[in-house]
Amino acid sequence: MKRETRIDMVERAFELLDNKDTTRVDDIYLSPVASYTCKDWLALEEDILFKNYPLLAAFSCDLPKAGDFITNDDAGVPLLIVRDKEGGINAFYNTCRHRGAKLANGCGRAQTGLTCPYHAWTYDFTGDLKVLPDQVSFPGVDKAEHGLVKLPVIEKYGMIWVCPTAGKDFDIDIQLGGLDKGLIEDLQSYQFEDYHPYAQRRLHCKMNWKLMLDTFLEPYHFAPLHPTTVGPLLYHNLCLLDTYGQNLREAVIRKSIEKLRDQPKESWDIVPDSALVYLLFPNAGLVMQRDHVELWRSYPIPGKPNECIVQMDYYIPEPAETQSAKDHWERNMDLAVRTVLEEDIPGVEGIQIGLSSGAISHSTFGRNEPALIHFQREVAKAIGRA
Numbered sequence: 001m002k003r004e005t006r007i008d009m010v011e012r013a014f015e016l017l018d019n020k021d022t023t024r025v026d027d028i029y030l031s032p033v034a035s036y037t038c039k040d041w042l043a044l045e046e047d048i049l050f051k052n053y054p055l056l057a058a059f060s061c062d063l064p065k066a067g068d069f070i071t072n073d074d075a076g077v078p079l080l081i082v083r084d085k086e087g088g089i090n091a092f093y094n095t096c097r098h099r100g101a102k103l104a105n106g107c108g109r110a111q112t113g114l115t116c117p118y119h120a121w122t123y124d125f126t127g128d129l130k131v132l133p134d135q136v137s138f139p140g141v142d143k144a145e146h147g148l149v150k151l152p153v154i155e156k157y158g159m160i161w162v163c164p165t166a167g168k169d170f171d172i173d174i175q176l177g178g179l180d181k182g183l184i185e186d187l188q189s190y191q192f193e194d195y196h197p198y199a200q201r202r203l204h205c206k207m208n209w210k211l212m213l214d215t216f217l218e219p220y221h222f223a224p225l226h227p228t229t230v231g232p233l234l235y236h237n238l239c240l241l242d243t244y245g246q247n248l249r250e251a252v253i254r255k256s257i258e259k260l261r262d263q264p265k266e267s268w269d270i271v272p273d274s275a276l277v278y279l280l281f282p283n284a285g286l287v288m289q290r291d292h293v294e295l296w297r298s299y300p301i302p303g304k305p306n307e308c309i310v311q312m313d314y315y316i317p318e319p320a321e322t323q324s325a326k327d328h329w330e331r332n333m334d335l336a337v338r339t340v341l342e343e344d345i346p347g348v349e350g351i352q353i354g355l356s357s358g359a360i361s362h363s364t365f366g367r368n369e370p371a372l373i374h375f376q377r378e379v380a381k382a383i384g385r386a
């Protein structure tokens with residue numbers, strides 16, 4: 001984040017605090033319950049949002065060395081991402097060209113190439129087929145034409161985006177706001193390429209995939225839902241919002257910001273005294289905390305509007321090598337994860353039951369929930385249901 005933005009956001013926060021105010025939009029927003037419960041609505045989201053958009057697939061630091069790979073089936077296609085020997089990043093369908101077996105599972109570091117576990121066809125890290133055992137049995141099969149099927153991928157700002165449809169090339173800067181460079185400047189400044197993956201959690205939740213992201217998009221629930229965890233640390237019902245195309249940055253403010261009032265304005269910095277929530281459209285919530293970053297991604301389960309897969313990745317600025325460092329991060333992560341697992345998720349799963357019951361026709365988003373409104377509106381627009 002640019003220096004002047006860091007100062008400006010503190011100023012905006014103080015102004016709202018002094019006026020006992022928050023960021024409000026002009027009117028309430030009625031969000032149709034169908035957006036959380038209807039199979040047709042979900043089918044549009046799957047077809048449009050999860051096939052045509054670049055999805056944040058990893059941080060660069062998840063794949064630091066040649067041969068490092070990760071796999072992911074959550075976006076509806078089997079995905080394989082591999083770092084090659086030149087340091088480039090490659091994304092493929094995780095599908096062998098022989099008879100379609102999965103080349104890899106989970107994540108790891110391949111030594112010399114990617115060998116299919118079924119009959120040992122072997123590909124290099126750029127996807128070229130290098131070894132075809134008993135080639136005489138495959139007359140006319142040209143190795144040069146049987147490389148892995150590539151998916152569009154871009155690595156930038158320490159992050160890796162993949163579009164899960166072959167041939168759908170994209171410009172990530174356009175998706176991140178186009179001419180408005182504010183979001184890009186923020187992402188660039190954090191230098192995520194220097195972070196280290198610390199932990200990962202994968203959850204199967206009984207809620208629509210959007211509800212998981214919604215939970216990060218308003219601080220109106222802090223005092224009632226989080227009275228003893230993060231509630232005491234953060235101001236209730238106070239947020240700053242900036243939007244960048246379909247994406248957004250929402251700052252919720254730590255009470256520790258008060259100390260800045262006695263310090264010269266030039267030294268102000270919003271980052272340590274807030275939690276900055278970036279919604280990277282369509283399905284990634286990046287939470288920039290004062291000392292670490294959390295990535296929460298939510299994926300629909302095909303045909304099931306009331307279930308989702310959530311993956312949380314927790315990244316830290318230095319590797320946790322000593323026992324005391326590990327203890328520190330374990331405690332630190334426990335607060336974040338416990339808050340979401342024990343408070344947000346049960347609350348939101350309750351919302352899903354309520355919405356699925358047919359009791360109400362729409363959710364009513366208040367003027368004080370502008371990030372929620374932006375996200376829902378952008379989803380509805382993108383799938384032609386606005």
Ligand code: FES
Binds near residue numbers: 097099101119
């Ligand atoms: S399916 Fe991969 S080598 Fe046969």
Ligand SMILES: [Fe+2]
Binds near residue numbers: 215216221225226
């Ligand atoms: Fe919460």
